[in-house]
Amino acid sequence: MVPTSEGSLDTVLPDLPPGPLQACRARASFSWRELALFLEGEDLLRFKHTVFRALESDPLFAHPPGGALSLERYRELTFLRCRRLLELDLLRLEDMAGSPLKALALIGCLGMYDWSLGTKFFLNVLIRDPKTLLPVPGVMTGDIGRKLGQNGLDNGFAMFHKVWVPRQNLLNRTGDVTPEGAYVTPFKVRPLRRVWGAPPGMETHAAGQQGCLSVSLYRWAPRVRDTHLSPTQHTGPERGRPGLARTPKRRAGAAEGPSPQRQGAARAEWTSACHCPLASPVPLAAYEWLVCYLLRESHQKLRQERRARGSDFEARNNCQVSCCRPLALAFLELTVLRRFHQLVHGPGVPPSLRAVLGRLCALYGFWSLSQHSALLYRGGYFSGEQAGQAIESAVLDLCAQLKDDAVALVDVIAPPDFILNSPIARADGELYKNLWAAVLQESQVLERPAWWAEFATNKPVVGCLKPKL
Template identity: 40%
Template sequence: MMASTPEESKDALLPDFPSGPLHVYRARASFNWKELALFLEDEDILRLKKTIFSALENDPLFTHPRGCDLSMEQYRELTFRRCKRIFEYDFSLPGDLLQNPLKALVLVNCLGMYDWSLAIKVMLHAYIFVSAIYNSGLERHFKYIPKVFSMEVFGCLALTELSHGSNIKAIRTTAHYDPATEEFILHSPDFEAAKFWVGNMGKTATHAVVFAQLYTPGGQCHGLFPFVVQIRDPKTLLPMPGVMVGDMGRKIGQNGLDNGFAMFHKVRIPRQNLLNRTGDVTPEGTYVTHFKDDRQRSAASLGILSTGRACIMSISVTNLKLAVCIALRFSATRRQFGPTDGEEIPVLEYQLQQWRLLPYLAAAYALDHFSKSLFLDLIQLLQGLLGDDLSTRQVDLGREIHALVSAGKPLASWTAQRGIQECREACGGHGYLAMSRLGDLRNDNDPNCTYEGDNNVLLQQTSNYLLGLLERGGPGGTRFESPLKSMNFLEAYPAILHQRFEVASLQDCLDSAVPLAAYEWLVCYLLRESHQKLNQERKSGSGDFVARSRSQAYCCRPLALAFLELTVLRRFHEYTRQPSVPTPLQAPLRRLCALYGLWSLSQHTGLLYQGGYCSGERAGKLVESAVLELCAQLKDDAVALVDVIAPPDFILDSPIGRADGELYRNLWAAILQGSGALERASWWPEFTRKPNVGSVRSQL
């Protein structure tokens, strides 16, 4: 048998799309979409995605329940059964997920493209729960890991409480050590200390990694630590003695996922159930740790939060990808109006539609690259923690990643939130149909703005980090270098503040170096303003807490967002200009980068003028013209760019976004397949019953 050529293997991995109305735009594309797909991701990852998608499409258990609304109980049962099935496929082997966390993220995103309730359930059980044990525990705890993948136990992570979410230092669940029995006594002092919003805990979790304040004999508290706690009997799913566990009920979205609560009444667990990588308690009750600084110990023990936030970034970007795939395919086939009465053109040809949607396509590409690269940085950090690396670089790397994920999650989830809504509106009334899937995407994305830290609160972590660098830096101070080089530009902080917008022509403005330079100035300006505002508040007599609180709205919050936008842009700018980018791909990728940078920058126009970086009307108009010009240049590539990131039709599950572009045929077929579409209303006798006029009024 003859070996297949590279071209043949590429076609097998990335088959051609069906012919149809979208072929017109595909023929106009300036590049080969398969070449871009293979450049952006390794063949192994593309093959894994194909394997996952094919498994779901060919398994009857994953058939979309067309035309029927499942009750919450039915949805949760179906989600759990699907979760079990996922672990029967070889793409979820524990070795792969532990040794290559990027594969775990790919699995979660592929499942999320199908259904986020399923994806989050799998992620919390097989990745977050397992990662907490693997990264925070020692070998004695690894006995749980194979049981996770055989589903002998089902896991969750219990951190937040009813009265405390973002303020994790105020968590009130306690774990007092009893040397007489060598046990910890886990206790919830009152209902406000109930573990709350815990995914998988509502109905299915048998075990939880529970964060509690660790107390040793004598009453000394050593801070927050994770413990492995059995909360249900795996044979009966009934609560363990002393554990009250329940479900929180219906949510705005993700109702296949059972979020729950738990209270502990003097529940005894073995001493060995403390996840003790960062600190331990001897059998006699002595607390020991190899960390000299308790803040370092606390940051290391809570490193799992950075993992969760990095995952949420990727999840948000995936939601944005799905929305722009649906909206742009719709826009390329939806014809309305035209230059003459007898002619209708695709709505994608309208500048306004391009301006509404193409920047979000650019954002999807830029944020996708950033979230993947940051996830790899996080893996590097976690490997250092596992190796007990206490070097200065490791500490600095942890702080830098914490600052990046603390602003990255807000930026990604908010961009997805706005983008999905814009896509919904850009699809008109058809986008409002539930079957378009845009409403479900909007609802399922919404919690990304809140869980694993409220977005506005998280941004304060990033601004505090930047302000701390400024206070330690400057002439005669420490340098602004950081392990990932995201802070290095601050070396030129004073000089950057003197720079101004100096772009000679529209053509010059189409380069992503223009918004990159503007963003460096903007971050330096906001850093100076935030620092001055903070000092002003302190001089007026405010304590540090109040001073920081009063510096958020117009200083620290935009500082954190602008810094993250700069970092996303810089990484994408460098990526699109590396020598390995094939020549045919350079133009579309660089246009996406420039569009993302200029579009994001345009949202800060007021600050650019307020701080003096821009003056006169020419600068603002030049940026606006550049955004529109880039949209026009990318318009003919839009469908091909969508083809690169779109999942198969079965996974996308939107009749208005199918790959063949047969918009009206697909929509009409989906409507007719709806349950009861052509049936008489079951309550039709009520229609024939005439109202008894005046009968209600007489009862008032």
């Protein structure tokens, strides 16, 4: 039976356990319960509490003590847990369409417990005999073995040899087969990409070169960060324009780039804000200018590469590293900051929460913007030392202002201790006590090794294997 979350909100958001963190929570400038209720809503909080209680009260979801499970046992346990989730029916299929936030919350709750319980995809083709589970003739299936993570999912491969598959059953999002039997795809088929430095004759991907170099930079220069490739590495500059073009005026600015008048006004706005920059409109204006600037640079770079290379594919690859990737990241961060700013300054924010949310929004804006300082200087938005120092000072000042609220902010979004399953991150703050208890629960932690006699009685004789002559 699924536990319900009826009753007062104190049941859904119970008092946190006493411990060393009590003094930190007492210094918070807001109520963590009030912020959690504002962000999630009572209905969603009750649903998540129901999911958490269902997992914690079922012995099948108990965390196994002492050591990691074998790969086979882990996958078996994941299968049994998935079956139990279907039996619990925490969110009916017909309710998902009407409650998309609950569907996302369910995935989040299960993911915080174990990402292996996430979504599974099934091939819409009969590849195993339903009675014996052996592959049908013409089909070879296998397991890919242990992975870096999510080993509860039995990912594998399937190979087909002269197997008839109805066309309507094909997974044809990125490729299809025509009724005449021809394979078609919207992507241009290219030769296999080679690692930078291989002999000539095969294609080299510009972003791949940077990816190889980023490994070395990460090892030798710990301060270099965020050098991994963006998921939008094949996105051209035109893809960012529709989201930016909110109005005809902004559409023109995005296509032409920041004008000298706008650039001078923006620089003056930043310079005047350097004296008191602890507000989200300051980084928001800088981000809007940055996106326009990168959009113009990406467009110009793409045109230059097309003229020089004569290939649209090569042109997009070469302009993504220095132009389109920063554009994609800046546009995503601008969208997050703009929506955060709109939330903070919206009419529905309780007065007691407006201050802390405003500081959080400003801190996110300045901290994210600091990653683009080089581009802001290159484009002329920043000049002199004062602009860069203003960002650093703003981040430090906002961190100092939010220091007393840090623990309460974590309490708002933290899952229950059972779901988190971390001895050093429990809500009571008893780090060393909980860590010591976890160590003692490990298997055979206080016993001698099985080969102790080999060490105690059969001691090595130094030099006994040396020749005597």
